[in-house]
Amino acid sequence: MSKADLGAETDMALNLVDLARYPIADLDSGAGAAFLKECQDHMDTHGWCNLDGFIRPDALTALEDEASNLLPSAEVLTIKRNIYQGAIDPSLPEDDPRRREYTHVATQLADDQLPAETLIQQLYRSDLLTDFVRRVQKKSVLYRCADEFQALNVVALHPGSWHAWHYDTTECTVTLLLKAAESGGDFAFLPNSRTDESEDRDAVDRLLAGDMSHAQKFDRGAGTFTLFRGGYSLHGVTEVFGTHPRITAIMTYDEQMGRVISDDINVRIYGKRVEKILADRKAALAQA
Ligand SMILES: O=C(O)CCC(=O)C(=O)O
Ligand SMILES: [Fe+2]
Secondary structure, X not given: OOHHHHOOOOOHHHHHEOOOOOOOOOOOOHHHHHHHXXXXXXXXXXXXXXXXXXXXXXXHHHHHHHHHHXXXXXXXXXXXXXXXXXXXXXXXXXXXXXXXOEEEEEEEEOHHHOOOOOHHHHHHOOHHHHHHHHHHOOOOOOEEOOOOOOOEEEEEEOOOOOEEEEOOOOOOEEEEEEEOOOEEOOXXXXXXXXXXXXXXXHHHHHHHOOOOOOOEXXXXXXXXXXXXXXXXXXXXXXXXXXXXXXXXXEEEEEOOOOOOOOHHHHHHHHOHHHHHHHHHHHHHHHHO
């Protein structure tokens, strides 16, 4: 399918989102206002909001094809970190989660590897979508993340892989499932397991020990759009089974305009490619 068949609106959300079911183009009156209130209430009470079938089926096929075509150029990353995205500090007590390293393998396209003309990048850059995400969280301002690598990512987990437990570096994360796993690959999380001041260590320790009984999981078919407080809710994806990868787009937002992620975290996630970009940039600056 060509892009033109998906619609000619300049804001890509209007071409891709199932507006009959999810009226994000008019959130101020009638069905749109009622829908927004439902999302806000759910976010307030549970710390997440899950919109099944958010993307129209024809648009989903185009997004999935696009991701499948781009992914062969992505690197296979082995990501090693503790649940707070930090490096391991061997001086900490043995039972401290900051000391425990978790590893997962993902094939990942960073924002700078997703060209501006791709459907997924245009969807992420939609002001309508950003405003919807802002209003669900009842924030007075919300910006798309300014980090050149983290803003939008497409992540493929191949059979045998999982996404290790972690907190995100931004408060609220938005994911769009582009291709579901044949089985497994469940998104699981502990809603609001920490605040800025404290953490529910019992719940966290239980999950880290493999006890999923208190974790929230939900069925998500491809095309599901999920908002959750990933910076405050320990989360991950269980092992993927079957013959094809599970593919998600991760959309990142920030209340602070222009904030970027530290080089240290970006190198830990994106590895050698990003390390080289940053080193080359530093060398060029030193020469200037
Ligand atoms: O793939 C998902 O559903 C979640 C991925 C995730 O947690 C992340 O990329 O930070
Ligand atoms: Fe995450």
